[in-house]
Amino acid sequence: xxxxxxxxxxxxxxxxxxxxxxxxxxxxxxxxxxxxxxxxxxxxxxxxxxxxxxxxxxxxxxxxxxxxxxxxxxxxxxxxxxxxxxxxxxxxxxxxxxxxxxxxxxxxxxxxxxxxxxxxxxxxxxxxxxxxxxxxxxxxxxxxxxxxxxxxxxxxxxxxxxxxxxxxxxxxxxxxxxxxxxxxxxxxxxxxxxxxxxxxxxxxxxxxxxxxxxxxxxxxxxxxxxxxxxxxxxxxxxxxxxxxxxxxxxxxxxxxxxxxxxxxxxxxxxxxxxxxxxxxxxxxxxxxxxxxxxxxxxxxxxxxxxxxxxxxxxxxxxxxxxxxxxxxxxxxxxxxxxxxxxxxxxxxxxxxxxxxxxxxxxxxxxxxxxxxxxxxxxxxxxxxxxxxxxxxxxxxxxxxxxxxxxxxxxxxxxxxxxxxxxxxxxxxxxxxxxxxxxxxxxxxxxxxxxxxxxxxxxxxxxxxxxxxxxxxxxxxxxxxxxxxxxxxxxxxxxxxxxxxxxxxxxxxxxxxxxxxxxxxxxxxxxxxxxxxxxxxxxxxxxxxxxxxxxxxxxxxxxxxxxxxxxxxxxxxxxxxxxxxxxxxxxxxxxxxxxxxxxxxxxxxxxxxxxxxxxxxxxxxxxxxxxxxxxxxxxxxxxxxxxxxxxxxxxxxxxxxxxxxxxxxxxxxxxxxxxxxxxxxxxxxxxx
Amino acid sequence: xxxxxxxxxxxxxxxxxxxxxxxxxxxxxxxxxxxxxxxxxxxxxxxxxxxxxxxxxxxxxxxxxxxxxxxxxxxxxxxxxxxxxxxxxxxxxxxxxxxxxxxxxxxxxxxxxxxxxxxx
Numbered sequence: 001x002x003x004x005x006x007x008x009x010x011x012x013x014x015x016x017x018x019x020x021x022x023x024x025x026x027x028x029x030x031x032x033x034x035x036x037x038x039x040x041x042x043x044x045x046x047x048x049x050x051x052x053x054x055x056x057x058x059x060x061x062x063x064x065x066x067x068x069x070x071x072x073x074x075x076x077x078x079x080x081x082x083x084x085x086x087x088x089x090x091x092x093x094x095x096x097x098x099x100x101x102x103x104x105x106x107x108x109x110x111x112x113x114x115x116x117x118x119x120x121x122x123x124x125x126x127x128x129x130x131x132x133x134x135x136x137x138x139x140x141x142x143x144x145x146x147x148x149x150x151x152x153x154x155x156x157x158x159x160x161x162x163x164x165x166x167x168x169x170x171x172x173x174x175x176x177x178x179x180x181x182x183x184x185x186x187x188x189x190x191x192x193x194x195x196x197x198x199x200x201x202x203x204x205x206x207x208x209x210x211x212x213x214x215x216x217x218x219x220x221x222x223x224x225x226x227x228x229x230x231x232x233x234x235x236x237x238x239x240x241x242x243x244x245x246x247x248x249x250x251x252x253x254x255x256x257x258x259x260x261x262x263x264x265x266x267x268x269x270x271x272x273x274x275x276x277x278x279x280x281x282x283x284x285x286x287x288x289x290x291x292x293x294x295x296x297x298x299x300x301x302x303x304x305x306x307x308x309x310x311x312x313x314x315x316x317x318x319x320x321x322x323x324x325x326x327x328x329x330x331x332x333x334x335x336x337x338x339x340x341x342x343x344x345x346x347x348x349x350x351x352x353x354x355x356x357x358x359x360x361x362x363x364x365x366x367x368x369x370x371x372x373x374x375x376x377x378x379x380x381x382x383x384x385x386x387x388x389x390x391x392x393x394x395x396x397x398x399x400x401x402x403x404x405x406x407x408x409x410x411x412x413x414x415x416x417x418x419x420x421x422x423x424x425x426x427x428x429x430x431x432x433x434x435x436x437x438x439x440x441x442x443x444x445x446x447x448x449x450x451x452x453x454x455x456x457x458x459x460x461x462x463x464x465x466x467x468x469x470x471x472x473x474x475x476x477x478x479x480x481x482x483x484x485x486x487x488x489x490x491x492x493x494x495x496x497x498x499x500x501x502x503x504x505x506x507x508x509x510x511x512x513x514x515x516x517x518x519x520x521x522x523x524x525x526x527x528x529x530x531x532x533x534x535x536x537x538x539x540x541x542x543x544x545x546x547x548x549x550x551x552x553x554x555x556x557x558x559x560x561x562x563x564x565x566x567x568x569x570x571x572x573x574x575x576x577x578x579x580x581x582x583x584x585x586x587x588x589x590x591x592x593x594x595x596x597x598x599x600x601x602x603x604x605x606x607x608x609x610x611x612x613x614x615x616x617x618x619x620x621x622x623x624x625x626x627x628x629x630x631x632x633x634x635x636x637x638x639x640x641x642x643x644x645x646x647x648x649x650x651x652x653x654x655x656x657x658x659x660x661x662x663x664x665x666x667x668x669x670x671x672x673x674x675x676x677x678x679x680x681x682x683x684x685x686x687x
Numbered sequence: 688x689x690x691x692x693x694x695x696x697x698x699x700x701x702x703x704x705x706x707x708x709x710x711x712x713x714x715x716x717x718x719x720x721x722x723x724x725x726x727x728x729x730x731x732x733x734x735x736x737x738x739x740x741x742x743x744x745x746x747x748x749x750x751x752x753x754x755x756x757x758x759x760x761x762x763x764x765x766x767x768x769x770x771x772x773x774x775x776x777x778x779x780x781x782x783x784x785x786x787x788x789x790x791x792x793x794x795x796x797x798x799x800x801x802x803x804x805x806x807x
Contacts, residue, residue, distance in 0.1 A: 174805065175786050208762075
């Protein structure tokens, strides 16, 4: 009945990584000198579970390390050792080390054995350092489980005489003498005699009390230890004597004719293969790391099932309607189709929701990072994470982690001042780093606020002038100035530091966020702090689009970027030097892009009375001249990059209801395209 | 064959214990902590309970104490499945009313050996 335990390895890895995260969080919340027993217990329990599982799966390096870890944690929670900052940091390092050991096991790669050995040594040193005479704690005590080895080793060949007199309360321990005798019979032939002399008269009998005792002769070459193991659970609930048979015999018992039937041997037969537990990805531990999985709240799945149920009902209703349709049922048909549309939309929304994960996934690595940075930079920071339940698309989540990490590093390094400096400035020594996440319209907003030094507007502007990004007399709004922080090569810090100057600049942050269809803005008050706000789309693959026609082609523009659609009035169209045209819109002038021209369609004349769609991107507005506005609908974005090649000005393509393909405009790219064209034309005109 | 309640906060451990017991023809109900286990034990009578020691909400020792207070579980085999090899834990378990114990690392043979000691 060998059972392959490796099928449970995947579950073990999953829960271990969760356990390590819990340990890490617990450790981060711990303050030196103030042991929180509850918290220590939780951390201990997590380590304990990992140790238990690792032992089962033969992951010895993990078992060894968790064992040491446990010893230290135990001393801490018993108050035998003090919780020190060094201790917490060592525990955190151990968590990291365990994580990499487990990752290596999961991925089938080699972990660095030196790291584990190093941590193990340091853990042992800390345990020993706690107080002098505790060295025994560091030794592997795992074998203590079995009772002390038998004094006289193997049996005398002839067998044993066992005297077994249970205490009256034996039944109350859940043990049954009969089972023990059966187990003995598995060791060899036995002959049992029962002493019922203590049995009272029937009226006085208390069936809950055990009043019998037994003498058992066990024949054969049996080790004494094996017998002791049989009685291991009851050794305190009985008086037990075990003596070699030759010495004890002779007086009463003779050799057995037929020993009692070893009936108990039948207990362990395998039954049918009834193992349908949790179907989720338990196939094999080996290649599990390659498939990415997502943890979905069961409520979401239940919703989905409800939706499908409704869809089926609608479909059967429409079926019935279609079977013998007459024109007088037209209204019913339309109702049914409307219902179908509603169902489909709801189903779609719910399916998309499955991909949504709470932002706490992205948050989770921040406390640890802030903790480490505080130590490294000698700063004090209170990290506040708000809106942890806010959900966003899993892909977006994975890709937003790096930018977030970068921004937090920056805030810690350049934003928040050293405690002395803060005290000098009359601020609280501990700085505050606040993260907020919330939904706003079709976007998720993530804010990073710090109450640090802020960004010097003048200095940034100076740098921008140095780099000839701004003409000397040009006046810029705060927003425009702060936006320079995302310009490649512009840093107000003259030297890169170990913490944030790692070659990945703010321009990369911005680019990554842009790639997700998002946007980042910054606002800062010198001396008061800086606020970054990241806007991200709810989901990547579906958008609400406005369809329009240019020439013979249908195009889509994301509804969310449309400010207004209007018919151009002649008086508001202004012609600038060269060919660029502007339109007076809401007390401002915005450039007009003639899409006909841009897309190399023929035709195009006066703009008056023609249609214009005003779109916004990055707080820049532009008017798109289109031929005709069509309907609005949700479109599924198909990537041009993966199906064809990237094309500037287009975010992708989609398939419309009639089967034709429509290109989806990318406003930012379009602006670039128009600008490049204007430059070429202007140059041409100037020459 | 017996109806057994398996209690452990570790999902992999629960799966392994359940799987092993089922392979050997027993029926198994599992619970992630002592509190949940106690609720389940009150709803139906199990022939045996196998529990981890260190768990959130209610630990294994307390669970055993609570179970022993129920008339239904006065004589029921209650086994501790634990990594605590220290003798004092076993004593604590015994004092609480545990029938016996099994030391992790989990080994299917050991588990079945222990189960055979208490149920058919």
